[in-house]
Amino acid sequence: MTDPIRDEWYPVALVSQLGPEGRDTRLLGEPVRVAWQDGAIIVTSGGHTLPSQQRYGHVWACPGTPARPLFDIPEADQPGRRLVDVGLVRVKCSPLRAVENFLDIAHFPFVHTDILGAEPHTEVGKYDVAIREEVDEVWATKVHFYQPQAAKSAAGGITTEYMYRVPAPTVSILYKTCPPRPGEWDVITLFVQPLDEELCEVWPWMALFDDDTPMTDLIHFQQTIFLQDRSILENQLPHRLPLDPGMEIPTRADLTSIAYRRWLKRRGYTYGAQLVAA
Amino acid sequence: MQAERFIIRGDLAAPTFLPWVARHLHRLGLHGQTRRESDACVELLVQGPPDLIDAMEMGVSLGPIEAWVETIERFRINGLPDG
């Protein structure tokens, strides 16, 4: 019997920022060490070496036996994109809540005011959500929202189109309209490292078409957004993500959140989840 | 105001499922009736504003932890039956 939680891949470090001293951290409540050894990076826990790999700027580890390969982001290898290691933000919340918030657009006018949204442009139009069975991923498509400043490279307000993808329980990938390159999508990801059920470290990472904006500005923009999200995430009740919405009132604007929770429920992924409404 | 018939399918044998649906109707201020067809199928008749009927579908599609809702089919109807 495999544990669906232990058999996933999780980010544990940023390759570019892993110094010779290594990194002592936690994963699913257990101490983990990420360290250089003979020019390679290894991840150990409790005296065992964990399966690990380096991809999308990060070190990924699996505490159990990998159920499937690490998800694919084909855009990561596309020529012309800048790959941005944003770094980590620690958040006192369930790792699942961090992902759910990333999938939400209705909060833009209130939490990211005048950046990702602004009143009176608050309406959430209909969009499509599906679980793509062949890859076992959640996808939300045809998501449209008005944004005063969609990205560092956006000069004024535009209606931005988004796609959201959940390829692993603690990972979300956002594809959004790329102003300088019509027809392409900017890729912004949220890789979440579950330290325990109510504490996580969030590693945003980006693959953008933007040759002009200084790297520090790109990083600061994303960090600003995420610090605004953190004030939400640390103040939601209950602390764990409800898989029973009996104490909540989800509406159609919450369709992606509901699809994500359904997907977690069906997969038995309950680490950081609240099973009974409370 | 509109009325709809939901055909809810899945693993719905849990005795908590119908009361959960009734409670969620109440939370949304909707009028409705539930009827169990089988362990795998429940019919819900619901009346109210379209956005709230959408919200009812959102809530029920996740439902209580003991149940698994696989699909919800929605059909327009003329109104709720009396009683």
Add this chain to the structure above:
Amino acid sequence: MPDWTPVALLRDLPPLVVMPVTVDGVDLALWRSASGRIAAWADRCPHRGMRLSHGFVRGEALSCIYHGWSYAQSGQCQRIPAHPDLEPPEAIRVPVHHATEAGGVIWVALDTVTTAPPALAGVQPLRSVTLDARFDPASAGLTESGGAWRGTLGGVAVAVLVQPLPDNRCALHVLAESKASPTDLVAASRGIETLRRQAEGVSA
């Protein structure tokens, strides 16, 4: 259990402000509308559980900071910005508790009340302070009278209201005699600090 719990001095809650308070271990969002009305609500948005004490007040309504759902004085939801054409049903509402102002103090009652909060005559609001300790008024030389603990701090006659908080903490809402001069108030304020240090030192 007394009907009413003191939660703040009125002047610390100006119009258009919302703050978190705790009564009998229950987290509440205490807020004041543009016209000055005071309300104490469950600190949890019915939509997705965000604390309403992080929200914002516009006019006579409190809105959740997460998705902007706004609630009228009755607690009833009046607007869901993601669905602007929807008139929210009466069923969507935040649980509302009793809140009132008396003598410059805001009082909250979780349940039905049978009495009015104590009317404290001859005093003016001084300040509120949170103690990271329990507080024993008797050992601080205070005696109970007329719904408050009376005594002197820094040589000034004061009335002290105690609000128990979780984790062995508490808040003191202190009022000073009306005739106290500005110099007296500074002295009384220092007295409160001494009191706090003593209370926290004893339990450390």
